[in-house]
Amino acid sequence: MESKDLQRLQELETLLRLNQFSRSNTSNDEIDLKELVNAILQGKWTIIVVSILFTIASIAYALSQPNVYKASVLLAPASSENGAAGLSKLAGQFGGLASLAGINLGGGNTDKTSLALEVLKSRKFIEEFISENDLAVSLIAVESWDRVNDKPLYNDELYDIDAKIWTRDVSFPKTIIPSSWETYEAFSEILSISQDKDTGMVTITVSYYSPKVAKQWLTLLVKQLNEKMRLQDSREAQNSIDFLTAKLEQTQLAEMQNVFYQLIEEQMKTIMLAEVSNEYVLKTIDPANVPDKNDKPNRVLIVILGLVFGGVFSVLTVLIRYFSGKSSANSEDA
Structure with missing residues (x-):
């Protein structure tokens, strides 16, 4: 106890x-x-x-x-019943015969939209776009925009607008005159590309100090991309026709001649489509407009x-x- x-x-x-x-x-x-x-x-x-x-x-x-404005455009893959579907069908029917003649029909399954977007992101295309439209000064030397007079305001330490010469003080590896790589990086910073995986819709945006310029650049960018893809396909189709015509003249087999005729027909369809289509790869659904409200800051x-x-x-x-x-x-x- x-x-x-x-x-x-x-x-x-x-x-x-x-x-x-x-x-x-x-x-x-x-x-x-x-x-x-x-x-x-x-x-x-x-x-x-x-x-x-x-x-x-x-x-x-x-x-x-400074105010930065963002212009955007909504695009859809341009539908076409041209070379891709036709070549895919021919590959299934005559792939064996064509291979005997040294011709690879492939599957014809190239996604033109994905290819076009990769071209749009590429350094080569952007550098050509900047050079053809003389955008280097606007990308590097402009620091803001006078909305009242609707004109760019330049950084005097970088560019003398009166003498039209570069005056910037830079260290190696940069040069007084901006290189194509530097202008490419500057443009890449204002360019945005996105694609909806479900619908395939593509949205491209360009940001700049002037809403009008942002819209102009974006419209021109899409136009030149479609034009580049159109000319590229047209040129490749013509080269294919020349090659197939030469092969046709070399064969006496009726079946092989039939294959070549159909292949040439598909390439002719590609050329015809390229000639009549302004929006060859990407079709505008919602065009770019001049934005009223700034995106940043x-x-x-x-x-x-x-x-x-x-x-x-x-x-x-x-x-x-x-x-x-x-x-x-x-x-x-x-």
Whole structure:
């Protein structure tokens, strides 16, 4: 009995100690929270002033940034019952005979839309586009746009608009006159291409300081891409016709002649389609328009972030100063 009573007394003593420890921690938490609030209240003017300064700085920064406008166009793959389907069918019917004659019909399954998008992203096409339309100065030297007079504003340290010469001071490997690689990178930064995997729809956007210029460049870009793909297919089809005609003259087999005639017919269809189709690969569903609202910068977000960052920075500064001073005072008392 005595041992059981002793055990109960020990358990009660343990519970009492745990209860006291819990109350002590709660009391310390309350004291720490009150002290934290007190420290913030003591430095409230510092917090207010610093937050205001950060907000003013963020407003000034937001207003100093030039407007950037984004023009977009929605495109669909141009449907065509031309060489691809025809060659695929012929490959199944006469693939064996054609291979004996040294001709590879293939499957005809090339996705022209995917090919066109890869061409659009390629350095060669973009460099040709920049060169043909003389866009180097607009890409590198223009820093903003005068909406009132509708004209570009150039960075004088980069380009002398009166003398029409580059004046920028650059270090190796860059040159005074921007290289084709540099202009390609500059254009790639303002170009965006996306394709919906479910519908196949393609969205292309171009961003620039002028909404009109953004729309003009985008329209011209799609036009030149379709033209390039059209001429490329037409040229390849003509080369195929020349080759097949030569092969036709060399064979006396009726079956092989039939294969060549049908192949030539399919290539003729490709040329005819290329001649009559302006939108050869990508067909415009929603054309590019001049955007009314700028895409960047988001000035409201910049100001809000400035205010939040200023508030957090000022609160941390006040707390660090408060507890540093308290620690120094405790050290002196000790």
